Amino acid sequence: MSQPHSFDLTGRTAFVSGTSRGLGERFALTLAKAGADLIISSRTLASLKDMEKQVTDLGRKCLSVELDVRSMDSITAAVATAKSQVEKIDILVNNAGCNVRKPATEITWDDWNLVVDTNLRGTFFVAQQVAKEFMIPAGYGRIINIGSVTCVAGYAGLAPYGASRGGVKQMTMSLAHDWGKDGITVNVLAPGWFKTSQNRVMYEDAGWVEYLTERIPLGRPGAMDDLEGPLLFLAAEESRYVTGQLLLVDGGISVGATRALPKK
Ligand SMILES: NC(=O)c1ccc[n+]([C@@H]2O[C@H](COP(=O)([O-])OP(=O)(O)OC[C@H]3O[C@@H](n4cnc5c(N)ncnc54)[C@H](OP(=O)(O)O)[C@@H]3O)[C@@H](O)[C@H]2O)c1
Known part of the structure; x- marks a missing residue:
């Protein structure tokens, strides 16, 4: 008889990039609560002190590393x-990311490089190094690349961001092929619009929140809790036969128009 599904991560070690705030902080705590030991990271080690304490208070081991x-x-x-310092990395959450919101005509060369280098090139090379050094030799891994609703939809003012997220989606499918025989699954977890420092200004605009909410079939922007179950599913043993996939956690905003067509 098969085991009951638990999404229990006891004995697993997870590396999460960009854990100093926002979604990355929540992802790391969610994995720790499910039993995983953690490696957390930021460009500034000092910003991880509080997070490290929260993880160790849960009874998990926690290593902080500097990572740009x-x-x-x-x-x-x-x-x-x-x-x-650690024997293994079973789970990688490639969360570090940034955005520059500007009309397409105002995007500079440096804006483009910042966003695409961070979100796409960074995601690839962190996955490459973790796979090479840990997951391939162990014959096991769960790589979760953080994407976005922009993996599948276009938004004005987000050309470099959309390019980077579309790239993450395509790259994930390739990596699923590259590393499937090594026991590694590679998937994208793609959040809709969540209130973090990255898009705080949008949430300060009541008109924009109303516009957004009207277009979300489930009728509200995302709450942090909404990401926990989908993250644990992709991180756990139970998702063993899922790879190369995009899991949108967006209240349905990516499905298209939500207003009924006029009658006749
Ligand atoms: N919020 C949303 O609604 C939403 C939706 C879809 C996707 N996402 C994606 O989810 C991820 C987290 O978003 P968030 O909203 O939590 O953003 P956030 O609050 O701005 O946090 C971004 C995190 O990424 C890290 N980071 C940025 N540049 C880095 C670099 N060059 N090297 C290493 N770490 C870097 C930051 O760490 P330090 O500054 O401490 O180094 C920080 O911990 C991003 O990839 C974002 O694009 C967010």
């Missing part, structure tokens, strides 16, 4: 530090 995903040296150093 725009630097290959920083990625290899972070993975080397992890290698010197």
Whole structure:
């Protein structure tokens, strides 16, 4: 008889990038509550102190590493530090990311590089190093690349961000092929619109929130709790036969128009 589904992560070790605030902080705590030991990261180690205490207060081990995903040296150093201190990384959540919101005509070369280098190139090279150093030799891994509703939909003012997220979706499908035979699944968890520092200004605009809410079939913007179950599913043993997939957690905003067509 098969085991009951538990999404229990006891004995697993998870590496989450960008855990100093926002979704990354919540992802890390969710995995720790489910039993995983953690490696947390930020460009500034000092910003992880509180988070580290929250994880260890839950009875889990926690290693903080400095990581700038725009630097290959920083990625290899972070993975080397992890290698010197932990035996394995079973779960990787590639969460570090940024955005520049501007009309397409005002996007600069540097804006483009910042967003695409962080969200797409950074996601790839962190996955590459963790897979190479930990998951492939172990024959096991769960890689969860954070995407967005922009993986599948276009929004004005988000050209570099949309390009990076579309790239994450396509890259994830390739990596699922690359590493499937190594026991590694690679999927995208794609949140809709959540209130974090990255899009605080949008939530300060009541008109925009009303516009957004009207277009979400489930009738409200995302709450942090909404991401926990989908994250645990992709992180757990139970998702063993799911790879290369995009899991949108967006209240349905990506499905298209929500207003009924006029009669006749
Ligand atoms: N909020 C949403 O509604 C939403 C929706 C879809 C997707 N997302 C994606 O989800 C992720 C988290 O978003 P959020 O809203 O929580 O954003 P946030 O509050 O701005 O946090 C971003 C995190 O990424 C880290 N980061 C940024 N640039 C980095 C770099 N070069 N190297 C390493 N870490 C870096 C930051 O860490 P430090 O500054 O401490 O280094 C921070 O912990 C992002 O990838 C975002 O694009 C968010």
